[in-house]
Amino acid sequence: MAETLKLLKDGNKPSLLAAFVNAFLGIIKGAAFFFTGNVAMFAEMMHSFGDAANQFFVYVGSALSKKAPNEQFPGGYGRIVNLVCLFAVIIVAILSYETIKEGWHHFLHPSTESKGMLIALSVLFIGGVLEGTVLAKAAVEVLHEAGQEKAGLASIPKAFRFLNRAKPATKLVFMEDLVATGGNVLAFSAILIAHFTGWAQIEGLVSMIIGCMMFYVVGNVFLDNARGVIGETDQEMLNRIAHLVLDDPNIKDIVRLEVIKEGEFLHVELVAEANPELSLAYLDDVRDHLTEIILSQKGVTKVTILYDEDDGEMTWVHIGDRPPNLPQK
Template identity: 75%
Template sequence: MGELFSLLKNGNKPSLAAAFVNTFLGIIKGAAFFFTGNVAMFAEMMHSFGDAANQFFVYIGSALSKKAPTPKFPNGYGRVVNLVCLGAVLIVAILSYETIKEGWHHFIHPATESHGIFIALGVLSIGIILEGFVLHKAAKEVLHEVGVEKAGMMAIPQSAQYLNRAKPATKLVWMEDLVATSGNVLAFAAIVIAYFTGFYRLEGLVSIIIGLMMFYVVGRVFLDNARGAIGETDEEMMIHIGNLVMEDRHVSDIARIEVIKEGEFLHVEVVAETDKSLSLDYLDDVRDHLVELILAQKGVTKVTLSFDEEDGITQWKHEPTE
């Protein structure tokens, strides 16, 4: 039990914050839907509860993925976070379907008047503020993970260009809260427009749009984490580490290099070519230096490095990165 609590302390903080925020929002949106019967509010209630469940799972998965390797699982538990994310998106997919179905029903059979508009707008205003806060926090975490600090108010647009390099849990929270914030704004606009124009079909249409946005997140997260669960190569880090190894004067070529994502971590395997006249004792010191250098790179937790004799055929052709 002590180990579990220790792991939970290292879980993804943005996902935990988002889970609590979305649970609170789901409750107040549910109360608002009960009193107003507004279908856009129903869509937002489903969205918030789906995100809350998703993000609680992701938080736990990100914590468990940091469990140290064991003799039975020598590669560690890094891919647990990918498996948890795959399971979590199923919840969002079901709620997305229900949201679209309810929106379609309301579009075909729209209400004739709107009730409790100020309750609905007040709840959505709270949602915009809280979801925007969590989105900003997730954006800052994305930038922190890629080594960019002090983004300030521009954190959200700036983080978008680095999203593919973010950890799986942080990326999921960023995407879900971007959709959640946008959904709150759309629902707010739909209620106001419907109230002043009498076009109540718009609330059903917005509910469908929110459901489709949720499905988009499901698709992106599923594909990203399916690749992670199988074992995906980090091309950028592979080139970077390969160039680092090639800078060593004892290495003449790289016969093979693999940099595999294990959840939030990277496992590296390198077979380097060197002069066969060098002694094993000397090469052992070279190996220790290179392993230490590779382990110092961001995200790398495991390195396997071996030497092979130079064969005269150049295989590593990447130019050094700037």
């Protein structure tokens, strides 16, 4: 129990914050839907509750993924965050379907008039502010994990450029709250349009749009984490490490280099060709030096280096142009 509590302290903080915020918003949106009968508010309620459950599971998964390797799982628990994210998107997918179904029903039969416009607008305004705040914090966390400086109000658009460098949990929170903030704006607009124009179908249409936005997050997150469960290569980091290894004059060639994403971490396996005339003691020092350099790279937590005899031919051809400098730890 003590170990679990210690791990939870190191869980992804943006996802925990987002879970609490969305749970609160789900409750007040549910109350607003009960008093107003507004279908756009129903869509937002489902969206908030789905995000809350999703992000809480992600927080727990990100914490458990930091559990130390043991005899049963020598590779560690890094990929558990990917498994949890896959489970979490199932919840969002179900709520997305219910949101679209309810929106379609209201679009076809818009006869039921909603009431309490000011209540609905007030709740959506509060939701927009809170979810926008969480989105901004998630954007700052994305930039931090990518080794970039935060940029104030420009942090959100800037975060898009570095989203692939963020941890799975942080990326999920950013995408979900981006959709949630947009959903609040759409629902707010739909209520105003329906009130002033009498076009009641707009609320059902917006509900379906919000549901489709939720499905987009489901698909994107599912594909990202499915690759993570299988063991995706970080190509950019692989190229950088290849350059660092070949910059060492004692390394003549690379036989095999793998940089595998293990949840939030990177594991490196290297088989390099070295001069056979070098002593084992000297090569051991070279291994220690390379291990230290590779471990200093962002996200790398495990390095395995093996040697092979130099065959006199250069076979490593997957380097390409030198990539831009990646952030250090």
